[in-house]
Amino acid sequence: MALQAPEGLKRFLPRLAHDLRHLGYEVIISGDPCYGACDLDLRARDRADVLVHIGHTPVDNTKQVIYELWPVDGDLTVISDVIPRLNGRRVGLVTTIQHIHLLPRVAELIRNAGIEPVIAEPSPRTPCPGQVLGCSFNAARKTGTDEIIFLGTGLFHPIGIQLATRARVFACDPITGRIEEPDADRLLRVRFGLIQKAQNAESFGIIVSSKTGQCRSELADYLCTLSDKAYRIMLGEVSPDQLLNLGFPCYVNTACPRLAYDDQVRFSVPVLTPCEFEILCGVRKFETYEVDEIS
Known part of the structure; x- marks a missing residue:
């Protein structure tokens, strides 16, 4: 074993x-x-x-x-605290797998406050109702609500949810009791700056993951058709040292979407998402920006 x-x-x-x-x-x-x-x-x-x-x-x-699974409990007082900040009568509920067992209790608290909780059905990549991943915000999108509560830690998921849905998002941390409304606009400004920085790159390394759950080889093939300066790179582990040794002035990531968003500060050159590379190549407008996900 x-x-x-x-x-x-x-x-x-x-x-x-x-x-x-x-x-x-x-x-x-x-x-x-x-x-x-x-x-x-x-x-x-x-x-x-x-x-x-x-x-x-x-x-x-x-x-x-x-x-x-490895369930993590938390204090759901944070849900009672966020209810007065809701404007509508329907709210989407999403969480990560660590807190998925808490979602029925969260829905009950919301329902008792006279608000309809909306929890999306499972999907092949997220087999639990209301589950989101760092690479899949489909459960948030499928709620169809203008306001969404994310139960969990950190702001990466809430920012991704906001970009994917354009909804108002409340990040409710059951460990610290903190409630935040993420600012996706700040991330977009950073990403726009990286696209601008990559405009004059002489070549692009298109990263393809060898990991079974991250390998998007067809997407990489498509991206290579957008520029004759693009070259596929197969990697198991994407690290700053590996990219530095390869020497490309810009990379496009088709592996785990979090690499481009979370780890950009660790890389010495721009690491773009597929959507950002489309913008750089002129086949997409920045106004139609989409967060990178694996469907």
């Missing part, structure tokens, strides 16, 4: 391996970085009968993988 978990949960793997060994299992611990179910350690799986992936739900049909 092979065990894999994201960075925040890796510290629990030695204890889990110890318990499984005493139950008679031989255990391999995956020590490589893990960013989600799109990042399965297939080498570890191929050396075991099964890979147990902890903390995420499946995004594809990879065989010999068992998914184990």
Whole structure:
């Protein structure tokens, strides 16, 4: 048996391996970085009968993988606090997989306040109702509401939800109790600056991921048709050192969408999204900007 978990949960793997060994299992611990179910350690799986992936739900049909969730509880007082700030009588509810078990209670609180909670049905990439990923905001879009509550930590998901839906978004953190309304306009200004910076690039490296859940080779093929200065690059792990060594003055990312958004400060040159490369090549207007997602 092979065990894999994201960075925040890796510290629990030695204890889990110890318990499984005493139950008679031989255990391999995956020590490589893990960013989600799109990042399965297939080498570890191929050396075991099964890979147990902890903390995420499946995004594809990879065989010999068992998914184990890691629920995280929180204080739902934050929902009671956000209700007075709502303007409408319908609100969309979304969250990440860690808090998905809390969503029925959130819906009940909303309903008791006389507001209709809207939770989208599952999709192939997000198999739980109301679930969003850093690469998929479809559950938010499908609510069709003008206001959306995101239950979770951080602002990446809420900003992506705002860009994907153009709705008013409330980021409600059940751990800190903090409520924020994300400012997607600031991100757009940063992204516009990167597009401008990349205008005079002599060549473009189109990044294609070798990870099963991130490989968008057809998208990369399309992007290469937009410029005769574009070249495909196959990578397993996208890091600043790798891109620096390759030496392209600009890259276009078709791997995990969060790379371009979250990690741009780590890269010495612009790393554009597919949509941004379309804008740079003149086949799309900036006014029709779309957040990068994997469907």
